[in-house]
Amino acid sequence: MMTTRDALRFPTSQSDQIDPYLPPSTSNPSKPFVTLTFATSLDSQLSLAPGVQTALSGPESKAMTHYLRSKHDTILIGVGTAVADDPSLNCRIEGVGGYGGQGLAGQPRPVVVDPKGRWDFHAESKVMRLAREGKGKAPWLITGSSIKEEEQKLLESVGGKVLELPCSSTSSIPWSAILDALTKEGASSVMIEGGGVVINDLLSSENFRLIDSVIVTIAPTWLGKGGVQVCPKERIEDGRRIPVGRLKGVKWVPLGEDVVLCGHPKLEQ
Numbered sequence: 001m002m003t004t005r006d007a008l009r010f011p012t013s014q015s016d017q018i019d020p021y022l023p024p025s026t027s028n029p030s031k032p033f034v035t036l037t038f039a040t041s042l043d044s045q046l047s048l049a050p051g052v053q054t055a056l057s058g059p060e061s062k063a064m065t066h067y068l069r070s071k072h073d074t075i076l077i078g079v080g081t082a083v084a085d086d087p088s089l090n091c092r093i094e095g096v097g098g099y100g101g102q103g104l105a106g107q108p109r110p111v112v113v114d115p116k117g118r119w120d121f122h123a124e125s126k127v128m129r130l131a132r133e134g135k136g137k138a139p140w141l142i143t144g145s146s147i148k149e150e151e152q153k154l155l156e157s158v159g160g161k162v163l164e165l166p167c168s169s170t171s172s173i174p175w176s177a178i179l180d181a182l183t184k185e186g187a188s189s190v191m192i193e194g195g196g197v198v199i200n201d202l203l204s205s206e207n208f209r210l211i212d213s214v215i216v217t218i219a220p221t222w223l224g225k226g227g228v229q230v231c232p233k234e235r236i237e238d239g240r241r242i243p244v245g246r247l248k249g250v251k252w253v254p255l256g257e258d259v260v261l262c263g264h265p266k267l268e269q
């Protein structure tokens with residue numbers, strides 16, 4: 001088990017370069033600041049295969065991800081990632097709550113989007129255990145239908161809750177509705193980590209404008225065909241393919257063997 005001594009460090013010389021892409025100190029009351037962040041291979045893949053957790057970030061960029069976690073109120077993933085990774089979704093930077101700091105200061109609230117109750121969590125799921133141990137916040141579960149009574153009780157016993165939202169016949173919940181729900185719960189920022197379905201959906205033309213910052217770790221490796229790919233759907237207008245968009249205000253930050261790309265989305269006209 002990780003102790004406070006093993007906590008991660010992210011030096012100021014590096015955080016200074018990332019800070020311009022982080023949520024501002026004054027928040028927008030009508031929409032959380034959205035940071036889309038993930039690690040990708042050179043062939044634009046998040047993992048070797050669907051459901052297979054794949055370590056792409058090196059130690060320096062991993063510390064950067066944990067620094068980002070300390071700067072957001074919430075951290076959101078899709079249920080595919082929850083099932084595949086059994087993630088911790090806490091912040092393990094030295095000085096935050098549970099890692100040398102007081103209470104849960106600096107810990108983000110995990111949010112899992114699970115419209116059909118696919119996530120079979122239990123008391124020993126990492127997020128639940130860390131919440132019990134005071135090393136992370138308990139998750140909020142965004143769902144389209146009521147969940148099993150015993151799961152709801154377990155979630156609430158560690159301080160989590162269920163947010164039930166209307167979803168379409170294909171079990172899709174509009175991202176604007178998800179962000180509204182987070183605003184109502186008092187969240188002024190959300191760091192969206194993945195996985196493939198979530199990222200491709202947010203990067204589509206329909207949702208692109210909801211993103212404020214993109215911070216991508218690029219690892220010097222090719223995973224090969226068959227992985228979970230980041231490749232959002234383009235727009236077709238009058239039979240013409242319109243690219244989704246690009247980043248402006250771009251900065252490339254080398255961190256160890258990886259490079260971290262930061263920017264603000266700009267929709268193509």
Ligand SMILES: NC(=O)C1=CN([C@@H]2O[C@H](COP(=O)(O)OP(=O)(O)OC[C@H]3O[C@@H](n4cnc5c(N)ncnc54)[C@H](O)[C@@H]3O)[C@@H](O)[C@H]2O)C=CC1
Pocket residue numbers: 037038039040045046047049050051052053054056077078079080081082084085113114115116167171172173174175193194195196197198199201228
């Ligand atoms: N390299 C990286 O930074 C990351 C890698 N991953 C990897 O990605 C893979 C998982 O990705 P995916 O299978 O694509 O799953 P995912 O994590 O994107 O979850 C997809 C599921 O979430 C729900 N969902 C997402 N958006 C929704 C919406 N708007 N409304 C309603 N439901 C919604 C749906 O049930 C959907 O099937 C795993 O292998 C994981 O290890 C995940 C996160 C980050």
Ligand SMILES: Nc1nc(O)c(N)c(N[C@@H]2O[C@H](COP(=O)(O)O)[C@@H](O)[C@H]2O)n1
Pocket residue numbers: 038039053054055056057061062065077081082085086087088089090193194217
């Ligand atoms: N930044 C980053 N680099 C990688 O190489 C990754 N595989 C991921 N995955 C994301 O991080 C979650 C795991 O977090 P914990 O260490 O368990 O807290 C995983 O669920 C993905 O969201 N990220």
